[in-house]
Amino acid sequence: MASIQAIRGTRDILPGEIGDWQTIESVARTILGCAAYQEIRTPLFEQTDLFERGIGEATDVVGKEMYTFKDRGDRSLTLRPEGTAGVVRSYVEHGLHAQGGVQRLWYTGAMFRYERPQAGRQRQFHQLGVEVLGSSDVRADAEVIAIANQILQTIGLKNLSLQLNSIGDASDRSNYREALVAYLAPFQDQLDPDSQHRLSHNPLRILDSKDANTQAILDKAPSILEYLSPDSQKRFEQIQALLNDLGIPSTINARLVRGLDYYTHTVFEIQSEDLGAQATVCAGGRYDGLVSQLGGPETPAVGWAMGLERLVILLQQLQAQKLPSVDFYIVSRGEAAEAQALKLAQALRQSGFKTELDLSGSAFGKQFKRADRSGAAACLILGDAEAEAATVQLKWLKSGEQSAIAQTELLSNLDQLRQQLTHATA
RNA sequence: GCGAGCGUAGCCAAGUGGUUAAGGCAGUGGUUUGUGGUACCACCAUCCGGGGGUUCGAGUCCCCUCGUUCGCCCCA
CATH class of the missing domain: 3.40.50.800 (Anticodon-binding domain)
Structure with missing residues (x-):
């Protein structure tokens, strides 16, 4: 085709579907406003280093999915692949922690990952996310989940499920990692190739494998939940109790581990039954180490991000578009x-x-x-x-x-x- | 990055080697130069995503390429 078209993995949002986007944005804006969250807007691109240090160099997002380029000053820049790193950078750079108390922030905007496009997955996509910085209170974990839940319910989405897990603190994880590797080592030959490779690099991610054989082997593997310290254990029980009190049903999934390195303790995903392989609609967790890792003071934090394209797909499934009529x-x-x-x-x-x-x-x-x-x-x-x-x-x-x-x-x-x-x- | 499917007008879609590429919706004009929603008529792809090849002849077969869909990887 000789004419110019939108580049691969990008999409125009035409007037016919803009209403769904505006619905989602206004619902979120209202709910977040009532919860005293403030909007923050950070640049679409950042120093490459920020993502390498923040997200983790071993992760796939950093290793093979970033849009990285040199500008005319020979600086290495990267189109943001997710929102948290930029928000945390801004928080540290502007000394928001010095304002004391808890900062409740939210953002929305385009993110970029160089991946093979698929239904519910594009190279330029949009997320809406929240970050609560400066509180280690378990209620903060519950609050952000409750807000995510409220937004999705208000939009009118059905068939959603909340999966919850705790990956403990750094020492819990290193104990567990040892135990998991010890358990899996004898089965090494029987694991799928990806998992074999991960055994030495990132063993926790083996838990995520979709390979049936690997999953069968994992059935008898030790669970992360058995390796939580008493404190971590207590946190995990508290969050479950709080969600229960809030009337938010959740399922414990001890194999839920997230792809980004910065998570600690609570991790969760909200999935839809009505999407294809890309079923996760909202995901997040606690990240107590990230702020200090990026040069700020020790600051506990928790947050999540939603994939807006996926919400739009779900919204379109449940309502016939009606043309806005004029007076x-x-x-x-x-x-x-x-x-x-x-x-x-x-x-x-x-x-x-x-x-x-x-x-x-x-x-x-x-x-x-x-x-x-x-x-x-x-x-x-x-x-x-x-x-x-x-x-x-x-x-x-x-x-x-x-x-x-x-x-x-x-x-x-x-x-x-x-x-x-x-x-x-x- | 890997595997498989698909690609005909704005949209849906027939066509599977042989002169001028069905049909439907939408659109435009008219019947109706001051009154709509129905109806009727006309127009609306020199071309089948792009490039190359096979053939007397290709939308139809082959190769490459681009895009898209589904899955893997990974993720929102």
Whole structure:
């Protein structure tokens, strides 16, 4: 194809589906506002180093999925593959911790990962996420999960499940890692190739393997939950109790480990039954070590991110798109009438009516046809006679009732008009 | 990065080697130069994602390429 098209893994969001995006954003904005979270906007690209140190060099996201390039000053920059690292960098750089207390932040925007595009996965995609910085209270973990849950419920999504796990602190994990490797070593030959490789590099991720044989071997493997210290254990029990009190059902999944290195203790995912292989709609957890790792003071933190494209897919599954209809469709013919029609349209718009002006100049019959298709409640008609008398024909399209009214009178009785509109559309 | 499927107009879609590429929806014009939603008529792909090859002849077969879908990896 000779014409230029959007590059692989990117997509235009056209007017027909923008409503779903706006629904999701406004629901989230309202809920986050009520929970006293503040929006933060950070740059789309950062020093490459930030992601390498923050996310972990051994992770796939950093190892093979980053959009990294040199700028003209020979600096290595990377299009952000996720939101947390940038938010934490900003938090440290601007000394937000010095403001004391807990910082509750949220963000939304485009993220970039160089992956093979697939349903629910693109190279440029959008996330909405929250970060609570400065609290180690278990209630913070519960709060962020409750908010995620509230957003998804309010949007109207069904068939979701919350999976919960604890991966303990660094020492719990290193104890467990040893135990897991000790258990798996004798089975090394029977593991799938990826898992064999991970045995030496990142053994915990073997738990995630979808290979049936590997999973069978894992059935008798030790569980991370048996290796939690008493403190970690207590945390995990508390979070479960809190969610239970909040009436949020959850499932413990001891094999849930996340792909980014910075997580500690609580990790969770919310999955949908109605998506394909990319079923995770929201994921997150606690990351107590990240802030200090990026040069800030020891700061406990917890957060999550949602994949907006995936939410849009789910939203589209459960509602037929209905075209937004307009209040008034204005048809006109003749020089004077056309000029008056424009003025009338502006006046109605300024008063908050959704008003569409027919610009075609074609025959009245054609204009009426378009008026009908626009789904307008009423049609305003201006021809030579109306222009002369400074009146306008007001026609209710559903009933077909039509009457002449002075333009000034129309504009001075807007409240009444508004009432008639709600009746006409009801 | 790997495996498999698909790619015909804005959308859905027939066509499986032989002159001019069905049909439906949408769109545009008309019947109707001041009144719509129904109906009827007309128009709407010199071309089958792109490039190359086989053939007397290709949308139809082969190769490459791009895109897309599903899965793996991984992830939101």
